[in-house]
Amino acid sequence: MHDFVQYVESYLGSDKTPGAAGNIFWATVYVLLVFVGLSIAVIAMNWLERKILAHMQVRLGPMRVGPHGLLQPIADALKLLLKEDIIPDGADKVVFWVAPFIVVLAAFTVFVVVPFGPTHAITDMNIGILFMLGVSSLSVLGIVTAGWASNSHYPLIGALRSSAQMVSYEVAMGLAVVSAILMTSLGSKDGTLSMIEIVQRQQEQGVWFLFKFFPLGIIAFAIFAVAMVAETNRAPFDLPEAESELTAGFHTEYSGFRWSLFFLAEYSAMIAVSSIAVTLWLGGWLRPFPNLLHGATWDLAFSFIPGLTFLFLGVICFYNTARMPKHPLFKIQTIGLAAFGAVLALIGVVMFIPVVRDRVGDIFWFSAKVAGFMYLYIWYRGTFPRYRFDQLMKVGWKVLLPTGLALLICTALWAMRSEVWAGVIVPVWLGFADLLRRIF
Amino acid sequence: MVAKYKREYGSGINALTYLGQNYLEVDRSLIPEILQLLRDDEKFDYCVDLTAVHYPNREKQFDVVWVLYSFPRNERIRVKTQIADGESLPSSVPLWATCNWLEREVYDMFGIKFDGHPDLKRILLPEGWKGFPLRKDYGILQQDNEWVQINLGIESGQ
Amino acid sequence: MNLPPVTGNPPVATPYFFYGLAAIMVIGGILVITRKNAVHSALALITTLLAQAALYLMLYAPFVAGVQIILYAGGIMVLFLFVIMLISIERAEKERQFNKQWLVGIAAAGALGGLFIAVYTTVTRTGSGQASTIFPSVGRDWYVEGQNTQGIASLLFDQHSGTYMFAFEIASLLLLVAIIGAVVMAKKRI
């Protein structure tokens, strides 16, 4: 027992990720934590998407299962697990069986290097960002094979579209990423591909890469933000699963558990690409306004925010508990909502404990930024019609790619020679204006 | 206009008005010419409808009716002709493209054939159906039982 | 329980991992050539490539591993699958898989394997009398330091030690020519 306590303490004092420290036990714990956290995030995202979309569309969304439909995702998950698992007759059974697992594996593996905090990552890889891009690109394989194995026209077309789309947008995405990586190599230091070090460079340079080399950082971010939506096959780039054209795209023939794997993969891929964006441009786990509001007092003040957020959520739950209909039929729901609020408030209170407070701050800020992206995803879905395939390709190859190339050259120039940069800035601004015109 | 045609074609054409609506009764043999003239010279550029009526007790069983409209004149006219069962009519698709489906429907429902139609086949009823439902001798409960049994796998669609 | 080691060899680089990965690669390689269904072959090839990437990781060459995943497994194989899917599987399955040159093939493969073993075991003596294999010891320190990415970069692009820059650029030019050629050949009209 004493050994164990010492073990834990030695870890808490460590300034390395479990992977970098070579500690298998902690790495395993982290893997499980990330896996569980991710699953909860996907479930929460499922509920939030329905609710937010519903409120955007003047309706209520799920209201029946649990208070305000809170248990709906769980009910859905159960339904999907219990559903009949259909494999079409003409399907290639082995490939049909393997495809969803490829997608899920690719979607989950990337989280090995996602830095939730300076020590809160499963491991820190020398090639972190490269690893993320590479492994997430593997999910194309799963989608292509799924579409092919279904032995049906719609899934095949969906798969072809999807792979063409993902391969095309990866190029623009890569260029934007490289531009951010170039920014890490300023000063005396070498550049880095490590996710943790990228954030640390932002801390050292005292600026998020979003605002660095204005407007280059923002353009790179914009390119990435567009490309990541296309990468994850979400609206308005959701052609592979365009309901009105291809019924459900590559997973048309899938049902039950296997379908839910695709669902899981889609949402964790969304979280993964958002994590990349947050890490590269939004300062990862760093809290906002580090320059404007600096000093120990402000640090302390900001460290209260996670707890306050959860307390606030708890208070919202209590408020809605009070608003619940007083009818006896709603008794269980009312109690449930109150209990949920109590849990949230309890989490909030726990987050005020100094030991916890110090260690959850970075995770909180990282998750909050990712959550912002998740909201954007839902917002896009509620607002935009769908692009046509040729238009999608046009945006990818004719707008994003040239802009990305120009951006890369400009960033390199600026990083190397600021005086050369002076001669370039005018055309860049013109290009930026043109990009804005194209987008809006 | 009618007087002119009357002079030209004699008894083959007959202009009438009922309830303020004009219609021409035209002999079967004059139909292609008259329709062509109506479209080109009289500017009836829009074929509203093409349909038929079945009179089983007559010798020439079918009335085929074109409803035409002229945008420049803002005027409607109906052209009617009588044909016997089994007789065919020249297709009006070269005159008005819209007649494509309309003629198919008339064929489907009455069994009237149109010569020169690009793709004359059933439109509302499935291929292979027997009988023409809008003929008067086709009962309202009647159906092609054989087709239903073969294609739907049920005894009867009733 | 032991305290978490702060330094020392991370436990990944054990022979067991190597044997496991090697077995996956060999099985995958055999599946690639024995499957009649081209998509299955492609999937097996992807498995092999991924295992190879893992081997690179074991060798502290993470950059090469990452490139392996992005380019081969993620990029090229997707295009492979793309093409394979569009051709008729039924017809391919009917064709005879092995042709009559299998004896020659085995001989060639054996010769190649022998060559590898010979090269790997050949010990040359340098001027100082030190024994070494033909693999250069230069740059090994990068692997050990986990600085492989920067090492490759300086081998390629550094002004002083960038010995491979010309070769690198020539190779990229070659690929460009190949792309243009493919477009010209594939496109009916330009």
Add this chain to the structure above:
Amino acid sequence: MTDPKTLSPLDLETPDKTFLDANELVINMGPQHPATHGVLRVILRLDGEKVLGLECVIGYLHRGVEKIAENRTYTMFNPYVDRMDYVAAVSNGLGYCEAVEKLLSVEAPPRAQYIRVILTELNRIASHQLWLGTHALDIGAITPLFYTFRDREEILKIFEKYCGARLTTHAFRIGGLQYEAYDGFEKDVKGFCSFVKPKIDEYEELLTTNRIWLERTRGVGVISGKDCIALGVTGPVLRASGVRWDIRKAQPYASYKNFEFDVPTGENGDTYDRYIVRMAEMRQSLRIIEQAVEGIPEGPIMAKVPKVMKPPVGEVYHSIEAPKGELGYFIVSDGSTQPYRVRVRPPSFVNLQALDLMCRNQLVADVIAVIGTLDIVLGEVDR
């Protein structure tokens, strides 16, 4: 632009064993497909994603309405017409009632005509709203669907209050109306007008200047006015191609000549113009409704029609401007209580014929957009 007359029927017999060898493939869309608005089946011949041609297979919803008519009395057939274009049931009823009235040589009293106009125009708005929601959904914008359905609900509420039914209303009778406008009818209708005006702006805000919407609809499914006339295409589709023709103006019926309204037209005849035209039509309908509500005359709501209707021997063709185009009834009477022949000239059926022309050389995704923009209702196509 291909001449519609030279469109050759598709060769659908060539088998497609492989994609790569054949270069062309035949794909079947529907009849169970979310974007075909019911049970339309479209056989597409594609070169990659480009449409070489298509053929519509219809009749899955064929109920033999025209045959039924021959076996019912004039009054008994009236509710059946609601089941054709079920999203614009009131218009169908108006056309049928007016056709039979013409055959009987009676005319509905002015009060009845005004109420008819109000309900028909309300129905036009409802139909356009339903079209907008589903069309936007086909193009991938999911939100307008809920907005339009929310507001369409208000119209259906008025219908329900007026005659008890929401969708298949059977609101009119031959010779006038059965029900007097309920108390507060005028207030409800006026309230609706002021309620829905900002809502139409709201739809436009979501779509009209939305870049993706513009890209998806501009230049898609273009059809010229000449081709429209040749193919007999009517309604908003014809008007979006630049032909200012509306039966309400050209040959006014049901006291439409008493109201002031514009006939909105487009220029390019593409999907976007059709969208704009329909949005403008909703506003014009509101204008008509407001004028009609202000000026509802007092008086009877039913003309003198015999209990047992036996129109004199003869035939009549009467058409009205339904939300989808020219809806015509050709009724032949043999002097008995049952019509000898009722022919319905369905706008959706004739408009659907233009799909082939509009989709050629477009992409698959555009087929969806064009089906949506034609605004067909399969109940009316198949009857």
